[in-house]
Amino acid sequence: SQKIEQNSEALNIQEGKTATLTCNYTNYSPAYLQWYRQDPGRGPVFLLLIRENEKEKRKERLKVTFDTTLKQSLFHITASQPADSATYLCAHINAGNNRKLIWGLGTSLAVNP
Amino acid sequence: NAGVMQNPRHLVRRRGQEARLRCSPMKGHSHVYWYRQLPEEGLKFMVYLQKENIIDESGMPKERFSAEFPKEGPSILRIQQVVRGDSAAYFCASSPPPPGETQYFGPGTRLLVL
Numbered sequence: 629s630q631k632i633e634q635n636s637e638a639l640n641i642q643e644g645k646t647a648t649l650t651c652n653y654t655n656y657s658p659a660y661l662q663w664y665r666q667d668p669g670r671g672p673v674f675l676l677l678i679r680e681n682e683k684e685k686r687k688e689r690l691k692v693t694f695d696t697t698l699k700q701s702l703f704h705i706t707a708s709q710p711a712d713s714a715t716y717l718c719a720h721i722n723a724g725n726n727r728k729l730i731w732g733l734g735t736s737l738a739v740n741p
Numbered sequence: 742n743a744g745v746m747q748n749p750r751h752l753v754r755r756r757g758q759e760a761r762l763r764c765s766p767m768k769g770h771s772h773v774y775w776y777r778q779l780p781e782e783g784l785k786f787m788v789y790l791q792k793e794n795i796i797d798e799s800g801m802p803k804e805r806f807s808a809e810f811p812k813e814g815p816s817i818l819r820i821q822q823v824v825r826g827d828s829a830a831y832f833c834a835s836s837p838p839p840p841g842e843t844q845y846f847g848p849g850t851r852l853l854v855l
Contacts, residue, residue, distance in 0.1 A: 660842065662842070669848075669849075670848055670849070671745075671834075671847050672846045674843050674845070677842055677843065717784070719784075727772075727774075727842075727844075728774060728786040728797060728800070729776070729784070729786060729834075730786065731783050731784040731785070732783065734783060
């Protein structure tokens with residue numbers, strides 16, 4: 629079955645450093661992957677989408693890469709800030725017409741001042 | 742433009758009672774998705790609806806759970822005869838027509854079954 633995997637261990641980094649989160653997928657080839665941010669007690673917030681024919685996508689301090697050979701997407705936050713502390717979720721959309729999202733479990737990021 | 746609204750934000754029910762969760766999509770959005778989130782399981786798709794139609798309910802348990810999105814009013818996720826295992830956060834998301842790549846999520850309803 630289609631499966632998305634993210635690092636289950638929390639990531640702790642120092643303010644100003646670059647955070648890198650990993651999303652791996654197996655048993656399918658998604659047309660695109662999405663990254664969301666979720667804060668405690670809140671719903672996911674869309675950050676970036678990357679298509680299979682795109683190598684890289686950027687938005688301000690965020691960068692996403694997509695390597696179809698490795699079946700992997702990397703999510704980078706440069707010049708990280710304590711306000712970036714949250715859980716980051718990787719998801720892909722079912723290729724059919726229903727567009728339901730299939731999710732990884734998320735990686736918790738803590739940026740220490 | 743108000744975002745996706747869900748109510749109640751917190752709901753406490755005793756076993757055997759009914760839980761009714763409401764979702765008002767963003768203005769202009771006619772596609773609604775319901776997801777359930779458990780701490781160790783992550784977000785799971787439950788059901789996808791358009792106005793007056795259920796498009797995909799493959800993630801929703803066959804018994805006790807139902808969903809609707811009427812022509813007028815919010816989308817409703819109904820859980821009858823709740824059990825402790827139904828305790829979770831339930832999120833609604835909406836997207837504009839045609840089904841967009843980006844889904845906009847509400848704040849969720851946290852259901853606790855005693």
